[in-house]
Structures are given as C-alpha cells and as structure tokens.
Amino acid sequence: MSQRSTGWPAPAKINRFLHITGRRPDGYHALQTLFQFIDPCDGLDFTLTDGPEITRDGGVAGLPAADDLVVRAARALQARTGCRAGVHIHVDKRIPAGAGLGGGSSDAATTLVALNALWGCGLSGTALEAVGLELGADVPVFVRGRAAWAEGVGERLTVVEADRPWLVVVDPRVEVSTAAVFGDPKLTRHTERITISGFKTMALRNDCEATVRRLYPPVASAIDALSEYGPSRLTGTGGCLFACFNDRDAAERARTGVDGRGTVWVTRAASRSPLLDRLAMQQASSNGA
Numbered sequence: 001m002s003q004r005s006t007g008w009p010a011p012a013k014i015n016r017f018l019h020i021t022g023r024r025p026d027g028y029h030a031l032q033t034l035f036q037f038i039d040p041c042d043g044l045d046f047t048l049t050d051g052p053e054i055t056r057d058g059g060v061a062g063l064p065a066a067d068d069l070v071v072r073a074a075r076a077l078q079a080r081t082g083c084r085a086g087v088h089i090h091v092d093k094r095i096p097a098g099a100g101l102g103g104g105s106s107d108a109a110t111t112l113v114a115l116n117a118l119w120g121c122g123l124s125g126t127a128l129e130a131v132g133l134e135l136g137a138d139v140p141v142f143v144r145g146r147a148a149w150a151e152g153v154g155e156r157l158t159v160v161e162a163d164r165p166w167l168v169v170v171d172p173r174v175e176v177s178t179a180a181v182f183g184d185p186k187l188t189r190h191t192e193r194i195t196i197s198g199f200k201t202m203a204l205r206n207d208c209e210a211t212v213r214r215l216y217p218p219v220a221s222a223i224d225a226l227s228e229y230g231p232s233r234l235t236g237t238g239g240c241l242f243a244c245f246n247d248r249d250a251a252e253r254a255r256t257g258v259d260g261r262g263t264v265w266v267t268r269a270a271s272r273s274p275l276l277d278r279l280a281m282q283q284a285s286s287n288g289a
C-alpha cells in the first residue's frame, strides 16, 4: 500500500483575549479564552504505508522526528485504536514555531483528523479531541475546527459566533518560553471568571502581557508600536501580537506603520478551520470511490 493524500491544512490560531482564572493542583493554569483561526497554514501530506512505522520529513528545522507533534499524534492514534497501518508525513512549515500561534498543536490536530479518515479508524470528533488533549491543551480546538470559547486549560469548548475583524499580526521573532511566563511569580492568576455574554461588552486583554513585557522588552516595544493604530494584544504567551480593524484598508495602513518590527502580515480572523473543508473533500471522495 502506498496511497498519497496531500494538501491537509493546519491553520494558526489567535487568542482574542486570555484570562488566567486560577491554578490547578498539577501546576497548570485555568484559562478563559476565545480561539479563532488565521493564516498562515502549515501544509501536511500523508503517504500511507503497510506500517506500523511513522516517519516524517520537513517541519521545524532541527526538531527530531520523534519529538514532532505530527509523529506523536500518529502514534497516539495507533495506540488508541490498535491500528497497525503506518504513514510518512511531510510537513510544509509556515507557522512560526513557539510564537503563540499554536502551530505544533494545529499540526497534531490535522494529523489526527486526516489519519482517522485515511486509516479508517472511525473515532468520533469527541474521541479525537480527547486523544488530542493528551498531546497539548490547544489541540482539541483545532480538531473541532470552529471558533470557540474555551475554559479549563483550553479543553472545555463552546462553539461561538464571533466577529471576524481584519488583523495586523506582528511576529517580533522573539522566542518566548510559555513555561517561563506561567512560572512568573508576578503573573496575574486570579482574574474573575466571566460569562460568554460578558465577552461581548468587556475590554479585551491578555493576562500574560505584563509578564511578557517585563521579560521580553522587544515584545513590549512591538506592542507599543502597533498600539499607535489600535488596541494590541498578545496571542497565547506571545511573542506574536495582533490588532483588530473593521476593514482591510485600515489594517493595511497599520501594517505600513509597523513595517520593520519583525514579520508583519494582514489577515482576517476565521471562525471555521480550512481543515473541515479538506475533511469533507476526503469523505466525498471516499464515498464516491
């Protein structure tokens, strides 16, 4: 067997806001956040083999295959289902790694969704999300593929209709350690919990910002520069940040203003992941076969 299936997208995410509402006994922090999807997308191709080996090429430079979340996701699916098929995964990496855009988690989710279909495992969406959660707190929302309000460490999801602003996204190309941010003694950890309807009326913020500003001054200066054009926030624990605009022209003007602050792009927040369309295409072709 050597069937090839190409063009599986793994989008980036933003956290429109991020509140830290407590700390769990295991040290992880309880969050409230709103996830949406943005470009860029990584691109994944799968070549099915008789197995059971899982191999990959491409991906994050210097990251050993065994540590890549695509390989770990494929192994987790084998372990969960007893599937003995194998796969070679090609990763076309476009999402900056460790930037708060969730690229690793998205690659893992796309691998789970694609292989569940290609290997014919037959797991439900809910079961796939549970496998994803073992790999990372952001994986379930990418499996779900819908903009969602999230609680817990990010796994308790409620799909929501959110507005879809144009965004200027700045990657100041500063590697921010998620563990260092969550480990900061001065981190805001006790924001009062809000309700979904509260989200529509409140001033949005990211509770990691003060810590990230102090630990990573170049990120602080990028936030200040983008703030000249509109309220600017980190996504995740950064280093990427974004500002929202009502139309593309306003976003393009702001982009020009922050040129040179790192990698800067204009895109629109999406409430539906392109992964869902690719899966539907796969299902249609399997049904027609």
Ligand SMILES: C[C@](O)(CO)[C@H](O)COP(=O)(O)OP(=O)(O)OC[C@H]1O[C@@H](n2ccc(N)nc2=O)[C@H](O)[C@@H]1O
Pocket (backbone or CB within 6 Å): 015, 027, 028, 029, 030, 031, 033, 100, 105, 136, 137, 138, 153, 154, 178, 179, 182, 235, 236, 237
């Ligand atoms: C902050 C977010 O970007 C929101 O989308 C994500 O929850 C971060 O998820 P992630 O990058 O997958 O983070 P992980 O690699 O799981 O966590 C790195 C480290 O950050 C801390 N961590 C992470 C998430 C969380 N809710 N509480 C934590 O305290 C833990 O010390 C953990 O060891």
Ligand SMILES: Nc1ncnc2c1ncn2[C@@H]1O[C@H](COP(=O)(O)OP(=O)(O)OP(=O)(O)O)[C@@H](O)[C@H]1O
Pocket (backbone or CB within 6 Å): 059, 060, 063, 067, 068, 069, 070, 091, 096, 097, 098, 099, 100, 101, 102, 103, 104, 105, 106, 107, 108, 138, 178, 235, 236, 237, 238
């Ligand atoms: N396929 C992958 N793509 C990116 N990173 C990966 C991948 N597999 C494993 N990793 C590891 O995961 C780490 C975090 O990567 P990722 O890009 O998901 O972080 P992030 O964007 O900061 O995520 P978050 O927003 O969830 O904090 C990287 O440092 C990298 O070593």
